[in-house]
Amino acid sequence: MAEFQSVRGFHDVLGEDLKRFRYVSDSIRKLLKLYNFEEILLPVVEYLEVFQRSIGEITDIVQKEMFVFQDRKGRWLALRPEGTAGAVRAYIQNKLYALKPYTKLFYEGPMFRYERPQAGRYRQFHQIGAEVFGIQDPQVDAEMIDLVYTVLSKLGIPATIEINSIGCRVCRPAYREALSEYLEKVVGHLCDVCMDRKDKNPLRVLDCKVDTCKSAVKDAPKMVDYLCQECREHYNTLKSYLDKLSVPYRENHYLVRGLDYYTKTVFEAVSDELGITLIAGGRYDYLVEELGGPPTPAMGFAVGIERLSMLIKDLPQEEPLYMVLPFGDVMDYALEVVKKLREMGRRVELSYRKAGLKKQLELANKLKADFVVIIGEDEKKNRRITLKDMRTGKQETINFPELVHETL
């Protein structure tokens, strides 16, 4: 029978890749705890409408990239393509707004998008995201961007943070109109997709990756020139806070993000090495209300774990590995030694292989053991162990367990 393959776009994560993945995830989780975010575990499936109403109908994600299916009762469901919509749904459903004046949540897990698979991009990928509900002050925006900057610094990943403001209900309509007018003038240069976007969702044209579109919008009007008083103050205060926090950033007046729910601040961290977006986020002050909750300003971001993992050069050193090699009728004693070493917090492998010293040492090398613990009949009789340092070749026999504390 032919071997099964994993589904296209879905892949196994293992070995060194998984070590990098966990290192990224653990590092971010540790930082999120320092910033006092609380974790929430969200389902991977939501009603389709949750995404349609939040991300927006006229977006690539909703139009083309979601895994959508009907359950046995004919209800339309979708695998989550991102985390914010579900987090907002949960915030409302669990009435978290009633518990505290504001709420800081983070989530982690797989997301699903039906995109063309390519290097570093899969149909199942993983994100960690953080959301702050209930505060509109730009101090939140500044702290979130600072958190993103700290994540990248801690992981040693060179990236540039780009920021923009895309305004609010008050000021965006006039900008939209000005942008539409401008797009009419360059209509001959727009790709087919943007021809469709220019009427339905003109801001998305600014986001197009097609070269002709990119150059067509080079002189497009900028949102920053249309911001209302409140949005302008918000944006300027954010910039002054970022300066105070020594967070470097670049203003990108055409940064809009591909989702409809954003208001005011949007930002991205772009890899200096690969030019791809690593972390993205923004403010979404109307979304809670639009999904049926009380009016609640909010701000969040999401990190693509695979993308950051790809850019990790050096992993921190692992705990030394002790490989216990039993020879002869000594398994009872060997098990006792192994248990004791693990109780002491050591990383221990007990060789399951029955073989002579040479073969056993080969295995220890293959497993990259730092030390081997040799246990023969003599060792068992005298309650000792022979410890060999694989890096120096030095070997000594010591009493067990009394001397272990001093030696290992």
Ligand SMILES: [Zn+2]
């Ligand atoms: Zn505004």
Ligand SMILES: [Zn+2]
């Ligand atoms: Zn285009």
